[in-house]
Amino acid sequence: MIPYRNELILALIWVAISGSYSIPNLVFGFAIGWIVLFLVRDQRLATRTVIRPWALLLLIGLFIKELLLSALRVARLVLSPRMDIKPGIFAYPLKVDRDFEITLLANLITLTPGTLSVDVSDDRRTLFVHGMDCSDPEQARRDISQGFERRILEAFR
Template sequence: MIPVRYVVLLALAWVGMSGSYTLPNLILGIAIGWGVLFLVRDQLRAAKVTVRPWAALLLALLFIKELVLSAMRVARLVLSPRMDIKPGIFAYPLQVERDFEITLLANLITLTPGTLSVDVSEDRRTLFVHGMDCSDPERAKEEIRIGFERRIMEAFR
């Protein structure tokens, strides 16, 4: 059975992302939320993911903050007269272990301007990340570790 609270959360996310706060759009969001949860119901049961709502909200707020800051950083780099950047790929040692957490971290990194998740090692202990400016890869690793990865571990344990 699909929990109603998850369908409602996905429907509200749909309404918020689409920007249309109408009853037909809410009904469409409910249908989409139910359909998505129906398709992944076996994986959800197998993963037994415990969601801490407050921590998940903090993760979402962190993502929004990082999205804005990264967009401004990339805009500043692109608009500067001298493009003094050093693009590159660095290996990020993962602390998260479950496929769901690794996928979420990789997607959050990819959705943040200036970074892109490239690959995960066979043993799922290393995430390879391309950075638009890798002049300080250790700082980038630290930002991921104390930012997204920490919040993911808090939200989904």
């Protein structure tokens, strides 16, 4: 294992972002990286996340599939002469409990056309989702539970 590998990676990112490819800038980036990692070391050790690459690929594939299917559904709803939709907000009980997992689930829902994550309850057990068509909120809950949430749990636990 390379010592100070994470600090070096952050220093290289700093150099690339700042656009100044000099030794003093690299040293500055290394120092900033060291300070940042020193400050967050307790959080990093407490929240080790297991990443299963195959399950992560399945999650990405599911997102792409849902993105395409929901884009088609939204286009069909918008282009139909009769917009027979029932927009609304429904509460989704969360199985994921880590901040990273809740954020990922909320973002995947928001990035999917026709849905938008609105809020998370204070106890972090409920996600409020706005749906363009909430005619069957139970089906929407099942879709999230058996789709994104299940894949997130498989990928990161």
